Amino acid sequence: MTHGQQSSRQDRSGRRAVSADLKDRRRSEILAAALRLLSERPYAAITMSEVAAAAGVAKGTSYLYFPTREALFLQLLAEHYLGWFDAFDAQLQASAVTNLDGWIDGLLQDFARRPLLLQLMGVLHAVLEHNVPVAEVLVFKRQLAQRVTASGAALEQRLQLSPGAGSRLLLWLQAIVPGLAQMAAPPAPLRAALLAAPDLSGFVIDFSAELRRLLLALIAGLRTCPETLHDPRA
Amino acid sequence: MTHGQQSSRQDRSGRRAVSADLKDRRRSEILAAALRLLSERPYAAITMSEVAAAAGVAKGTSYLYFPTREALFLQLLAEHYLGWFDAFDAQLQASAVTNLDGWIDGLLQDFARRPLLLQLMGVLHAVLEHNVPVAEVLVFKRQLAQRVTASGAALEQRLQLSPGAGSRLLLWLQAIVPGLAQMAAPPAPLRAALLAAPDLSGFVIDFSAELRRLLLALIAGLRTCPETLHDPRA
Amino acid sequence: MTHGQQSSRQDRSGRRAVSADLKDRRRSEILAAALRLLSERPYAAITMSEVAAAAGVAKGTSYLYFPTREALFLQLLAEHYLGWFDAFDAQLQASAVTNLDGWIDGLLQDFARRPLLLQLMGVLHAVLEHNVPVAEVLVFKRQLAQRVTASGAALEQRLQLSPGAGSRLLLWLQAIVPGLAQMAAPPAPLRAALLAAPDLSGFVIDFSAELRRLLLALIAGLRTCPETLHDPRA
Amino acid sequence: MTHGQQSSRQDRSGRRAVSADLKDRRRSEILAAALRLLSERPYAAITMSEVAAAAGVAKGTSYLYFPTREALFLQLLAEHYLGWFDAFDAQLQASAVTNLDGWIDGLLQDFARRPLLLQLMGVLHAVLEHNVPVAEVLVFKRQLAQRVTASGAALEQRLQLSPGAGSRLLLWLQAIVPGLAQMAAPPAPLRAALLAAPDLSGFVIDFSAELRRLLLALIAGLRTCPETLHDPRA
DNA sequence: TATGAATGAGGGTTCATTCAT
DNA sequence: TATGAATGAACCCTCATTCAT
Numbered sequence: 001m002t003h004g005q006q007s008s009r010q011d012r013s014g015r016r017a018v019s020a021d022l023k024d025r026r027r028s029e030i031l032a033a034a035l036r037l038l039s040e041r042p043y044a045a046i047t048m049s050e051v052a053a054a055a056g057v058a059k060g061t062s063y064l065y066f067p068t069r070e071a072l073f074l075q076l077l078a079e080h081y082l083g084w085f086d087a088f089d090a091q092l093q094a095s096a097v098t099n100l101d102g103w104i105d106g107l108l109q110d111f112a113r114r115p116l117l118l119q120l121m122g123v124l125h126a127v128l129e130h131n132v133p134v135a136e137v138l139v140f141k142r143q144l145a146q147r148v149t150a151s152g153a154a155l156e157q158r159l160q161l162s163p164g165a166g167s168r169l170l171l172w173l174q175a176i177v178p179g180l181a182q183m184a185a186p187p188a189p190l191r192a193a194l195l196a197a198p199d200l201s202g203f204v205i206d207f208s209a210e211l212r213r214l215l216l217a218l219i220a221g222l223r224t225c226p227e228t229l230h231d232p233r234a
Numbered sequence: 235m236t237h238g239q240q241s242s243r244q245d246r247s248g249r250r251a252v253s254a255d256l257k258d259r260r261r262s263e264i265l266a267a268a269l270r271l272l273s274e275r276p277y278a279a280i281t282m283s284e285v286a287a288a289a290g291v292a293k294g295t296s297y298l299y300f301p302t303r304e305a306l307f308l309q310l311l312a313e314h315y316l317g318w319f320d321a322f323d324a325q326l327q328a329s330a331v332t333n334l335d336g337w338i339d340g341l342l343q344d345f346a347r348r349p350l351l352l353q354l355m356g357v358l359h360a361v362l363e364h365n366v367p368v369a370e371v372l373v374f375k376r377q378l379a380q381r382v383t384a385s386g387a388a389l390e391q392r393l394q395l396s397p398g399a400g401s402r403l404l405l406w407l408q409a410i411v412p413g414l415a416q417m418a419a420p421p422a423p424l425r426a427a428l429l430a431a432p433d434l435s436g437f438v439i440d441f442s443a444e445l446r447r448l449l450l451a452l453i454a455g456l457r458t459c460p461e462t463l464h465d466p467r468a
Numbered sequence: 469m470t471h472g473q474q475s476s477r478q479d480r481s482g483r484r485a486v487s488a489d490l491k492d493r494r495r496s497e498i499l500a501a502a503l504r505l506l507s508e509r510p511y512a513a514i515t516m517s518e519v520a521a522a523a524g525v526a527k528g529t530s531y532l533y534f535p536t537r538e539a540l541f542l543q544l545l546a547e548h549y550l551g552w553f554d555a556f557d558a559q560l561q562a563s564a565v566t567n568l569d570g571w572i573d574g575l576l577q578d579f580a581r582r583p584l585l586l587q588l589m590g591v592l593h594a595v596l597e598h599n600v601p602v603a604e605v606l607v608f609k610r611q612l613a614q615r616v617t618a619s620g621a622a623l624e625q626r627l628q629l630s631p632g633a634g635s636r637l638l639l640w641l642q643a644i645v646p647g648l649a650q651m652a653a654p655p656a657p658l659r660a661a662l663l664a665a666p667d668l669s670g671f672v673i674d675f676s677a678e679l680r681r682l683l684l685a686l687i688a689g690l691r692t693c694p695e696t697l698h699d700p701r702a
Numbered sequence: 703m704t705h706g707q708q709s710s711r712q713d714r715s716g717r718r719a720v721s722a723d724l725k726d727r728r729r730s731e732i733l734a735a736a737l738r739l740l741s742e743r744p745y746a747a748i749t750m751s752e753v754a755a756a757a758g759v760a761k762g763t764s765y766l767y768f769p770t771r772e773a774l775f776l777q778l779l780a781e782h783y784l785g786w787f788d789a790f791d792a793q794l795q796a797s798a799v800t801n802l803d804g805w806i807d808g809l810l811q812d813f814a815r816r817p818l819l820l821q822l823m824g825v826l827h828a829v830l831e832h833n834v835p836v837a838e839v840l841v842f843k844r845q846l847a848q849r850v851t852a853s854g855a856a857l858e859q860r861l862q863l864s865p866g867a868g869s870r871l872l873l874w875l876q877a878i879v880p881g882l883a884q885m886a887a888p889p890a891p892l893r894a895a896l897l898a899a900p901d902l903s904g905f906v907i908d909f910s911a912e913l914r915r916l917l918l919a920l921i922a923g924l925r926t927c928p929e930t931l932h933d934p935r936a
Numbered sequence: 937t938a939t940g941a942a943t944g945a946g947g948g949t950t951c952a953t954t955c956a957t
Numbered sequence: 958t959a960t961g962a963a964t965g966a967a968c969c970c971t972c973a974t975t976c977a978t
Contacts, residue, residue, distance in 0.1 A: 590828060591828075593881075593884035593885055593887075593888065594824060594825075594828075594884055597888055597889060597892055598889050602891050602892055602895045605892055605895075606895055606896075606899065606902065609896065609902050609905055610899075610901065610902060612905075613901055613902055613904065613905065616904075635904075636915070639885075639904075639907070640878075640882075640912075640916055642881070642885065643878055643881030643882045643884075643885055644874075644877060644878055644881060646881060647876070647877030647878060647880060647881040648877045650827035650828055650877075651827055651876065651877055653827075654827065654831055655831060655832050657836050658831055658836055658839055661836045661839075661840055662840075662843065665840065665844075667844065667847055668840065668843050668844060668847055670847065670850075670869075670873075671843055671846075671847065673873070678874075681870070681930055681931055682874055682920075684923070684927065684930035685920055685923035685924050685927065685930055685931075686916075686919055686920055686923055687923065688922070688923035688924075688926045688927040688930065689918070689919035689920055689921065689922035689923030689924070689926065690919050690923070691926075692922045692923065692926045693918060693919065693922040696915055696918035696919055696922070697915055697919075
């Protein structure tokens with residue numbers, strides 16, 4: 001019964017991250033491990049021990065790189081959020097101005113390809129921001145702000161929106177997208193029951209289809225009544 | 235043990251809910267206690283022990299009325315959701331057709347008056363639905379479906395929307411409203427820091443103002459392009 | 469969600485056990501319910517609520533007939549023990565003196581037909597005797613003593629044992645039989661693992677076969693060395 | 703809470719079991735604490751909190767060394783079982799072949815010196831095996847199997863038994879000994895009542911005396927009819 | 937006699953985080 | 958820098974028994 005847990009632990013010499021480079025690498029390994037686990041189970045079901053084990057480091061080591069569990073996942077969210085913005089920007093440049101549907105299709109695919117982004121966005125405000133040093137949240141928010149501003153401006157041009165409407169749309173997406181994603185993913189038994197009840201099947205929604213509809217309406221509205229954004233009461 | 239809050243067990247006679255009526259009352263007491271606590275701290279920080287203590291009953295008694303912690307809070311959400319629908323319906327009838335702004339004002343006030351509704355909506359899909367007997371969730375969903383259908387139809391008339399747009403709007407609100415509410419309520423220290431940073435003050439949003447903007451755009455869009463809801467691809 | 473648990477509860481008029489006869493009947497119903505449940509799951513997994521529900525009475529009613537949970541099951545044990553003695557005595561009279569094997573076969577079948585007796589014997593000393601009013605245990609023990617004495621004497625004749633050996637054998641059976649029964653019934657996963665391990669399959673024993681062997685040896689020994697029972701040191 | 707037993711957290715330095723050796727020591731401390739408690743009250747009345755407190759560690763620490771409460775006590779049983787086998791083997795070698803009574807005396811003393819072994823044997827099959835990872839139970843069973851085989855063989859020689867009778871006897875002891883021990887140790891009030899009732903004093907048995915009688919009969923039987931172990935029907 | 941609402945002490949276990957090594 | 962042993966508060970829920978009705 002003596003465990004021998006160290007068995008699968010390869011030679012530890014050189015495992016000490018002395019240079020900044022090595023530290024970055026170690027940090028990335030931990031994040032990658034968290035990412036892997038997140039594709040298997042929801043955020044709430046992942047423990048720091050598991051992340052550490054999956055990354056091949058000791059539990060305490062994770063805390064050398066991230067002050068709290070939430071900070072780790074916030075970092076993960078940050079990276080994937082930036083990746084999403086990259087794809088978003090590329091999308092924006094690639095598609096023709098006249099093709100709104102095509103652009104939306106691309107956007108939906110970007111989200112569909114990043115299920116973990118949807119997951120983490122859903123816990124960002126409720127959880128992650130609550131146990132991360134403010135300074136770290138600010139770094140994240142600042143990155144976000146820059147991308148929102150830049151991509152928002154591009155978006156305005158691309159979709160022929162009034163000034164401010166682009167970044168507003170992006171801000172709203174932060175609220176809409178995870179909300180819709182959670183609605184679209186009920187626990188399996190509930191989903192089955194909903195599908196079986198004719199009067200409730202309306203609650204089984206398709207994330208992409210629903211987001212498409214919402215976006216179409218929103219963009220149409222922003223184009224039609226650009227002044228609403230500057231309503232004096234708002 | 236140490237505390238013995240309201241110890242000495244005040245006279246227990248009459249504390250026994252023996253009729254259906256009394257049982258309903260007791261049930262309501264427990265819900266009211268949960269509600270009270272929810273106005274003090276977030277859902278995640280409330281334990282069943284606290285709820286029971288606040289209701290003046292033993293811990294086990296709570297479980298006589300609700301099978302799980304989540305079921306208790308789902309019930310709380312259900313009641314407040316229905317209350318909101320009542321107000322919503324009344325609003326709909328009271329205001330003149332021509333006065334969109336006034337109607338939205340009323341809607342925003344309905345939400346503002348129910349901060350706990352916003353809180354619970356935010357954990358509905360992520361938490362509450364995960365540890366409640368499916369049958370109970372279905373009861374809730376069915377109530378919701380009926381109200382969404384009825385109020386949605388009224389909404390269509392009132393806002394001159396195309397068929398289906400009313401209930402769609404209500405469905406979307408379920409995703410949008412809690413998302414926006416969470417964005418609007420960062421932890422105090424973070425909020426302070428955001429306000430202090432000029433480039434980040436855009437992240438400090440005002441729930442009502444933001445929801446107004448979003449609704450105006452959404453309604454305008456639905457009015458302009460009613461066909462988007464029936465897009466073949468959606 | 470109002471429960472309506474009383475649905476399946478038939479007309480309660482006349483359900484009040486006023487006469488001694490009715491009380492006996494009610495008592496038997498409760499015991500029968502416990503028996504039914506005991507055939508489905510082990511003693512430790514049966515709650516008083518379940519017994520009451522299965523008997524169609526309220527929880528409190530069970531306590532009108534039995535002072536404690538253990539007393540209820542002790543009563544169940546008592547009845548089945550007496551039933552076993554009846555069969556044992558019959559067996560003793562029916563079989564011919566010369567046929568030891570046949571008699572043992574009958575005995576084994578008696579046990580095999582009463583799995584619940586084996587279960588309850590296993591918790592008699594460790595559990596049941598610990599939370600039953602002493603007076604009730606004494607009643608049980610006295611019944612037992614009488615049967616042991618009587619059947620023991622018959623056994624001595626039948627098996628040609630020395631005086632005292634018969635009741636001794638019966639006493640020992642009380643220790644041996646439940647012990648062997650528990651050994652013979654490991655949890656399913658363990659059983660599977662034991663069978664899969666060649667060196668451990670010896671631990672998967674067959675209750676009847678093992679008891680037969682033990683009895684044969686014991687009886688042979690008692691016949692050979694009758695004086696051991698009266699060893700001055702013992 | 704109220705107590706704060708050994709509160710003020712005495713100097714924790716050196717309390718960290720960092721080497722395998724120290725871990726073994728810590729593990730033993732926990733086992734020793736459990737053993738101490740077991741001498742005061744029955745297994746069922748001992749909680750993990752108590753064990754941890756008695757060992758001077760935090761509750762969670764116990765779970766670092768044993769996956770479940772049952773696993774802890776199974777380990778305790780295992781160690782004492784092996785100790786008993788050591789004594790048993792020594793006994794076997796020490797005593798002369800001709801002196802059966804002397805050997806049995808030694809055996810009885812071995813048991814009498816290990817009251818906790820008797821206790822734990824009594825819950826092995828009914829409780830311990832039910833909440834311990836199968837792998838751990840197998841380790842225990844394997845150790846047991848080896849000892850049973852080896853000591854069984856020696857026993858056959860010593861007692862001049864037929865092949866297989868030695869290990870069989872040891873197997874049977876696992877069922878007989880705890881059963882007899884439980885019979886011999888009724889709750890104090892019951893014991894008093896039994897002694898006071900002339901017709902029931904037969905139920906107050908002396909563990910050692912009774913086991914001696916049973917063993918004498920069993921050994922005599924096995925010597926007389928060695929073929930019963932290989933009865934085709936068994 | 938019958939009911940079933942109420943009790944409340946406990947139960948085992950988990951896990952983010954710390955810190956001695 | 959890395960480790961992983963140690964912490965301990967916290968958690969949800971159960972259930973035998975009581976007693977007001």
